[in-house]
Amino acid sequence: MAQQDMTFELLDIQRCTFSKHEELDAQQERYVEKGNVFLRAFNKRSFLSVVEPTIIYLTDYTKEHFVTQEAFMALHQYPAIENHVVEHNRQVREVARSLKSLLQYKAKENHFAMEALGMTLTMLITDWFEFHILETDTRLNEFIRFEIRKVK
Ligand SMILES: [Fe+2]
Numbered sequence: 001m002a003q004q005d006m007t008f009e010l011l012d013i014q015r016c017t018f019s020k021h022e023e024l025d026a027q028q029e030r031y032v033e034k035g036n037v038f039l040r041a042f043n044k045r046s047f048l049s050v051v052e053p054t055i056i057y058l059t060d061y062t063k064e065h066f067v068t069q070e071a072f073m074a075l076h077q078y079p080a081i082e083n084h085v086v087e088h089n090r091q092v093r094e095v096a097r098s099l100k101s102l103l104q105y106k107a108k109e110n111h112f113a114m115e116a117l118g119m120t121l122t123m124l125i126t127d128w129f130e131f132h133i134l135e136t137d138t139r140l141n142e143f144i145r146f147e148i149r150k151v152k
Pocket residue numbers: 069084088132136137
């Protein structure tokens with residue numbers, strides 16, 4: 001299938017689980033919202049203007065959200081913290097790589113490479129949703145809900 005024929009399914013908030021930890025849940029909702037802004041633009045073939053704000057958002061997300069989540073896991077001695085953090089660190093590297101590419105392509109005004117970067121971003125956004133948010137974060141959310149209930 002040619003790249004221009006590809007459309008991506010939007011991230012479905014209904015598939016998410018929530019932790020009842022206000023800040024973490026708000027960060028997750030925002031990820032879905034921002035991810036969908038990009039995917040909608042990509043599906044309409046008009047994503048070039050949203051590449052940069054999306055990468056900036058993802059960079060912030062990997063800082064703020066991961067820090068909040070990792071602090072919670074450490075504080076409550078979450079048993080699967082190690083693997084969870086490995087996934088976070090991998091995503092930090094992926095987003096940093098996209099940012100580096102963006103800066104290079106922008107400097108050279110390389111539109112073809114920017115199109116390819118847009119494709120990379122769709123994969124980054126949807127794979128993270130499918131394999132981290134819906135799986136790894138879901139397991140953590142169950143733990144957090146249990147811990148919060150214990151405290152109350
Ligand atoms: Fe996570």
